[in-house]
Amino acid sequence: xxxxxxxxxxxxxxxxxxxxxxxxxxxxxxxxxxxxxxxxxxxxxxxxxxxxxxxxxxxxxxxxxxxxxxxxxxxxxxxxxxxxxxxxxxxxxxxxxxxxxxxxxxxxxxxxxxxxxxxxxxxxxxxxxxxxxxxxxxxxxxxxxxxxxxxxxxxxxxxxxxxxxxxxxxxxxxxxxxxxxxxxxxxxxxxxxxxxxxxxxxxxxxxxxxxxxxxxxxxxxxxxxxxxxxxxxxxxxxxxxxxxxxxxxxxxxxxxxxxxxxxxxxxxxxxxxxxxxxxxxxxxxxxxxxxxxxxxxxxxxxxxxxxxxxxxxx
Amino acid sequence: xxxxxxxxxxxxxxxxxxxxxxxxxxxxxxxxxxxxxxxxxxxxxxxxxxxxxxxxxxxxxxxxxxxxxxxxxxxxxxxxxxxxxxxxxxxxxxxxx
Numbered sequence: 001x002x003x004x005x006x007x008x009x010x011x012x013x014x015x016x017x018x019x020x021x022x023x024x025x026x027x028x029x030x031x032x033x034x035x036x037x038x039x040x041x042x043x044x045x046x047x048x049x050x051x052x053x054x055x056x057x058x059x060x061x062x063x064x065x066x067x068x069x070x071x072x073x074x075x076x077x078x079x080x081x082x083x084x085x086x087x088x089x090x091x092x093x094x095x096x097x098x099x100x101x102x103x104x105x106x107x108x109x110x111x112x113x114x115x116x117x118x119x120x121x122x123x124x125x126x127x128x129x130x131x132x133x134x135x136x137x138x139x140x141x142x143x144x145x146x147x148x149x150x151x152x153x154x155x156x157x158x159x160x161x162x163x164x165x166x167x168x169x170x171x172x173x174x175x176x177x178x179x180x181x182x183x184x185x186x187x188x189x190x191x192x193x194x195x196x197x198x199x200x201x202x203x204x205x206x207x208x209x210x211x212x213x214x215x216x217x218x219x220x221x222x223x224x225x226x227x228x229x230x231x232x233x234x235x236x237x238x239x240x241x242x243x244x245x246x247x248x249x250x251x252x253x254x255x256x257x258x259x260x261x262x263x264x265x266x267x268x269x270x271x272x273x274x275x276x277x278x279x280x281x282x283x284x285x286x287x288x289x290x291x292x293x294x295x296x297x298x299x300x301x302x303x304x305x306x307x308x309x310x311x312x313x314x
Numbered sequence: 315x316x317x318x319x320x321x322x323x324x325x326x327x328x329x330x331x332x333x334x335x336x337x338x339x340x341x342x343x344x345x346x347x348x349x350x351x352x353x354x355x356x357x358x359x360x361x362x363x364x365x366x367x368x369x370x371x372x373x374x375x376x377x378x379x380x381x382x383x384x385x386x387x388x389x390x391x392x393x394x395x396x397x398x399x400x401x402x403x404x405x406x407x408x409x410x411x
Contacts, residue, residue, distance in 0.1 A: 186402065192395040199388070 039063025133282030135213030193235035255295030326368025333361030
């Protein structure tokens with residue numbers, strides 16, 4: 001048995017175990033713990049496949065942020081979950097198992113019947129990369145070749161925040177999100193919230209700046225910034241902003257707005273929507289990425305913070 | 315010289331892995347949350363420290379070595395904080411019962 005296999009086999013088995021655990025777990029808290037471990041293991045697999053950008057995104061968004069959202073949901077549901085005593089009937093459970101198995105089989109068959117040499121645009125994308133001035137092909141695809149997808153992704157992010165905010169009660173509409181911070185008066189968490197953010201800020205900006213040429217990017221960097229802000233909020237060192245604050249709303253749409261403006265300018269300057277005039281491609285991409293990072297970090301943090309609950313003080 | 319460095323790496327990383335192994339055994343065998351935390355934090359702090367120490371001679375450049383040390387320091391900071399927070403919750407839950 002060679003080293004590669006000796007390493008990949010246990011990781012693969014662990015991955016399947018974590019996946020099975022998060023499906024089979026009875027309560028939502030245990031399922032979430034399984035899901036987070038599953039995400040971390042998946043990131044190791046992506047690393048093994050040399051897909052560092054995907055690994056970073058998986059750790060930051062797939063495992064970290066989604067895990068945090070699910071943990072928050074599990075905490076809110078805990079009381080309700082304990083009250084549910086009615087279990088689905090045996091027939092219903094068998095039916096659900098059959099439906100799930102059918103989906104799994106369908107996916108497996110689809111994967112197995114894919115053509116051996118999968119259709120790929122990787123070659124042309126790498127060949128056209130010098131025109132963007134970027135060194136990281138993943139970022140080139142995200143910010144130039146498939147810029148429209150990335151732009152819409154940011155719009156969806158803002159819409160999701162609107163969705164969370166629309167769950168606010170009438171009185172909370174002018175208030176602040178209420179973050180649960182059971183450790184707010186705790187010196188330990190306050191110490192971390194004072195020590196880590198400078199490092200995190202630098203690291204987040206580094207991920208974005210470096211993303212032009214090496215693995216990283218605005219989304220991964222912004223997740224780090226959002227985590228730092230959440231840490232400060234959870235330690236009780238700062239209060240979540242009122243959601244009616246003008247600066248907050250401007251910041252929440254700054255990314256997509258800048259992207260749209262640069263895209264429209266591309267119609268005149270480069271002949272197509274979201275096209276960059278070639279000599280300035282890289283600087284324009286960085287110009288779009290900075291406000292995008294602001295939007296992503298603010299929206300992600302506010303998604304975790306939840307809908308505003310507290311009525312505004314006089 | 316390089317053989318000596320390799321030997322150092324093997325010894326230090328093996329010692330680190332031993333700490334992780336002991337931490338996992340403790341996590342599985344110890345009776346309550348506080349003692350389990352006690353076992354785990356040793357694995358995190360000393361185990362990772364020894365692994366990083368062992369990898370230092372293999373680092374390609376000074377900055378790579380610095381990065382390894384920085385990873386260890388960050389894990390120390392996070393591990394110490396999270397350990398304290400979990401211990402606090404465990405103690406509160408214990409006194410409430």
